[in-house]
Amino acid sequence: MEPYKGIIRRFGLLLLFPIILLNCWKEPGRELLLFDFESDAELDQLSWHCHALNSLSAQHCTHGSKSLKLELYPSDYPGLDLMPREHDWREYKELRFDVYNPQVTNVQLSVRIDDRNDSPGYDDRYNKSFVLNPGMNHMNIPFSTLVRSGTGKPLSRKSICRFLVFVVRPKNKVDLYLDNIRLTSDAASDQWQKGSNFSQSLMFPCA
Amino acid sequence: MHLKKATSWCVVWILLGLSLIIAYGVCVEPYRIEVHHVWISDKYLGKVLEKKVVVQLSDLHVSKMGKREQTVLKILDNLKPDFVFLTGDYVGWHSDYRGALDFLSQLKAKSGIWAVMGDYDYSNTRKSCLFCHEEGTGKSSLRHSVRFLRDTIEPVSSEEGTFWIGGIDIERKDLISSTGGVLSLPGKKPLIILSHNPLFFDRIDREQEVLVLAGDTHGGQIPMPSWLLIALGYRKNALYSQGLFQTGRKKMFVSRGIGTSHVPVRILRQPEVTVLHFQE
Numbered sequence A: 001m002e003p004y005k006g007i008i009r010r011f012g013l014l015l016l017f018p019i020i021l022l023n024c025w026k027e028p029g030r031e032l033l034l035f036d037f038e039s040d041a042e043l044d045q046l047s048w049h050c051h052a053l054n055s056l057s058a059q060h061c062t063h064g065s066k067s068l069k070l071e072l073y074p075s076d077y078p079g080l081d082l083m084p085r086e087h088d089w090r091e092y093k094e095l096r097f098d099v100y101n102p103q104v105t106n107v108q109l110s111v112r113i114d115d116r117n118d119s120p121g122y123d124d125r126y127n128k129s130f131v132l133n134p135g136m137n138h139m140n141i142p143f144s145t146l147v148r149s150g151t152g153k154p155l156s157r158k159s160i161c162r163f164l165v166f167v168v169r170p171k172n173k174v175d176l177y178l179d180n181i182r183l184t185s186d187a188a189s190d191q192w193q194k195g196s197n198f199s200q201s202l203m204f205p206c207a
Numbered sequence B: 001m002h003l004k005k006a007t008s009w010c011v012v013w014i015l016l017g018l019s020l021i022i023a024y025g026v027c028v029e030p031y032r033i034e035v036h037h038v039w040i041s042d043k044y045l046g047k048v049l050e051k052k053v054v055v056q057l058s059d060l061h062v063s064k065m066g067k068r069e070q071t072v073l074k075i076l077d078n079l080k081p082d083f084v085f086l087t088g089d090y091v092g093w094h095s096d097y098r099g100a101l102d103f104l105s106q107l108k109a110k111s112g113i114w115a116v117m118g119d120y121d122y123s124n125t126r127k128s129c130l131f132c133h134e135e136g137t138g139k140s141s142l143r144h145s146v147r148f149l150r151d152t153i154e155p156v157s158s159e160e161g162t163f164w165i166g167g168i169d170i171e172r173k174d175l176i177s178s179t180g181g182v183l184s185l186p187g188k189k190p191l192i193i194l195s196h197n198p199l200f201f202d203r204i205d206r207e208q209e210v211l212v213l214a215g216d217t218h219g220g221q222i223p224m225p226s227w228l229l230i231a232l233g234y235r236k237n238a239l240y241s242q243g244l245f246q247t248g249r250k251k252m253f254v255s256r257g258i259g260t261s262h263v264p265v266r267i268l269r270q271p272e273v274t275v276l277h278f279q280e
Helices: A002-024 A040-045 A186-202 B002-029 B043-049 B066-078 B097-104 B126-130 B173-177 B198-203 B226-231 B235-240
Strands: A031-035 A052-057 A067-072 A078-082 A096-103 A107-113 A126-132 A135-142 A162-166 A174-184 B034-041 B056-057 B083-087 B112-116 B146-150 B152-158 B161-168 B191-195 B208-216 B243-247 B251-256 B272-279
Touching: A040 A052, A052 A078, A067 A078, A078 A107, A096 A107, A096 A162, A096 B173, A107 A135, A107 A174, A174 B198, B002 B066, B002 B126, B034 B251, B043 B251, B043 B272, B056 B066, B066 B097, B083 B191, B083 B208, B097 B126, B112 B161, B112 B191, B191 B198, B198 B208, B198 B235, B198 B251
Parallel strands: B034 B272, B056 B083, B083 B112, B112 B146, B161 B191, B191 B208, B208 B251
Antiparallel strands: A031 A174, A052 A067, A067 A174, A078 A162, A096 A135, A096 A174, A107 A126, A107 A162, B056 B272, B152 B161, B243 B251
16 A cells, blocks of 8 residues: 555645646636727728817827827717627626826716617617726726616617717817727626726826 | 511510610710709798809719719809809718819809718718818818808808808708707798708798708609609608709708719709709
């Protein structure tokens, strides 16, 4: 028996290693990048509206080497109107995007999400306002909050067709830098929560 | 045997006839631009615009500055218009905008040119900005003197008085469907509204004193019965294919336009430069 003790011990250690590895293993969070604003061709895919000028910028990007610079001029609702290529958001838990506010004051950013393409009324779509602090802001919309304004009923995450970010009646021109619009699953959210501690350090030009 | 031979000759003649009609529709009629004079009785507009040369152009669908565009400019040179009103669709679907911008830059009118955009002009929303702005900037375009109206209304003054000109933007369907919109403003008389889509006419109260100038239909491009147009989803063509319409106090003129879309053919639907004559 004595000569086998060493073998058993070594075999046990070998078994222990994959068990420890398996315990540490956690499914990596899935992430789907909706808009990255890296090429001029992407600008062609945006729905352009009056009083909002879109251009690529090498500043304040959080993914890749470019961000989208939004120049919003005084008008009713200047902003960005996006049609996501992925309409089925059911496999994800959150919508995330990064906005850099170069102004010295806060900016109120409104978000609208439609699950129908016939321009649903205010009560029948997701509407929410967020305060953007000066500097980098990591926006996070958990899908548990993705409800219709009027009824509180959840949006159909199978058929998301429009996503808008805009400013309501700005008195002066507002500049914003938008980047890395993505859908994430739960696990990715955990990673993001850790990463959010470094949010201010992400304010750098990408060039 | 004799009958068979006659039948085959008949088929040959029918095919030959159809080929000639199609050849005419593709090669001849789209380039035979009619100067269409339209008389409109309106005591308010008549007072201000009776002595003026007012021209409407619509649905140019310019791909490049070609024969048709040169002909239109030549006609305008002869007419020497005081006012030119443009009712949308200057480009082809997702096509290059340079031809249309070249055309607009050569338009001249003594008292001004006003315009609205059509659905084709928004087929590339990024390029649609070029109608009003210098590329990549928010600055107003210096390429042409056309004033684009996007859900706005403004007064126009001349020696004879003031009239109001408004423009309905095809992009803002919500505004068209709202009750009132730009038309709810009181005291805007006389009033001309430019709208690419003629169905906007249905949104206006029948007691509103207004002249709507519209396009979009191309007169159907070829004659077709209303039931077929409705079956094909072209309600606007079935209701307001071309010409002058009046319901209550509101009036509308729908131009057949200049260019073509979908199929480059026109049969019995000549392209037109419309000259509007107002009388009290």
